[in-house]
Amino acid sequence: MLLVWIVLYLVPCIALAWFVGRRLAPEGWIRTTAIAGFAALLLVLPLSDEILGCFQMERLCEQAKEVQVHATIPVGEDLYTPQGKWRMTLAEGNPDEQFKNRFRASRVFDSYVRTENRALPTPAGAIDIRGREIRFYDAKDGRLLAEWRQFSTPGGWLSRHLDRPLIVHAQCAPREVLERTVGQRILPFAGPSKS
Numbered sequence: 001m002l003l004v005w006i007v008l009y010l011v012p013c014i015a016l017a018w019f020v021g022r023r024l025a026p027e028g029w030i031r032t033t034a035i036a037g038f039a040a041l042l043l044v045l046p047l048s049d050e051i052l053g054c055f056q057m058e059r060l061c062e063q064a065k066e067v068q069v070h071a072t073i074p075v076g077e078d079l080y081t082p083q084g085k086w087r088m089t090l091a092e093g094n095p096d097e098q099f100k101n102r103f104r105a106s107r108v109f110d111s112y113v114r115t116e117n118r119a120l121p122t123p124a125g126a127i128d129i130r131g132r133e134i135r136f137y138d139a140k141d142g143r144l145l146a147e148w149r150q151f152s153t154p155g156g157w158l159s160r161h162l163d164r165p166l167i168v169h170a171q172c173a174p175r176e177v178l179e180r181t182v183g184q185r186i187l188p189f190a191g192p193s194k195s
Helices: 002-024 029-065 095-112 182-186
Strands: 113-119 129-136 144-152
Touching: 002 029, 029 144, 029 182, 095 113
Parallel strands: none
Antiparallel strands: 113 129, 129 144
């Protein structure tokens, strides 16, 4: 679809640039430069909001680089294997067994951690950017364990008609969130249980 759009848009842009350039610019390299410049301007016009929004998204993504860990709760084999592997992402066994293990581990995780997820005020800008602030609290005493921000966008006018943004990143969050390692950081392995 994007390729068809480019071809259907490219031809009229070049034709209009050539028409305007021939009318306004004198013969020679000035006319060629005017036609090329006007064609380039027309081509990037549908992406202009996303180009401007890209700078805004990058600035916000700077705020979403790190998970701030305030406290931890060491845990044992209810969330880790005896060898210290995190059960929430463990990929051993058949798919049904993996699902059951992850489900069990996520219920144990929820018994340790209470999650608070709130929307941040939407910043005004060239594109729609949504922000969320996520906080993990100790489920027993309410202590703040960790917090971070993440942002997402559908992109500009043109990108909203496609699967994902063309120029700007669709989302940004701390690396540990994207890699799903936050849980291991706030609930570190205390070691195998002593029998």
